[in-house]
Amino acid sequence: MGSIRRSKTKRRTRDLDQVHSDINTPETLRKLQSQPVDEDKPGLGQFYCVECAKYFETDFAQTVHRRGKIHKRRVRMLKEMPITAAEIDAAAGVGVQKYQEYVKKYEESKKGDSEMKE
Structure with missing residues (x-):
């Protein structure tokens, strides 16, 4: 069996146009910011970055993420209208x-x- 390139689905996040529609819809944004407790999600689903579409284990991890380069780049990219x-x-x-x-x-x-x- 030859080498098969696997797509990295573990780190796959939502596309920019999907996140852009989430941010611009107040109802969806409110639902994402205050999610019910879910044992299947990291941090019980309580620490979610809407811009990056990622869950975090703790509030501290989310705070560190928000200060990081990847989050800031994503926010900058979301300021532009999607094609x-x-x-x-x-x-x-x-x-x-x-x-x-x-x-x-x-x-x-x-x-x-x-x-x-x-």
Whole structure:
């Protein structure tokens, strides 16, 4: 039997677009931050980093993780909007008009949000 490359599923975490949708949905975010006690998860499921989608054994381990380079890099990457299917199609030259309409709606919604804050 030749060498078979195994994917490292032990350290596999959720993709950025999945975490981005979790963070932007208040109900899901609230559920992830206050989970019920679960004996099958590390630390009984009480110490969870939403940005990295990882469980920790203790509060101290989670605190050390939040100060680390990997967590900070992940948070920085989550600040960017994930690539959508419309952007991929527009890059390929398909559905450019639909993408332009999407961008206009997005800019108008951001403009409306900034006016509401003032």
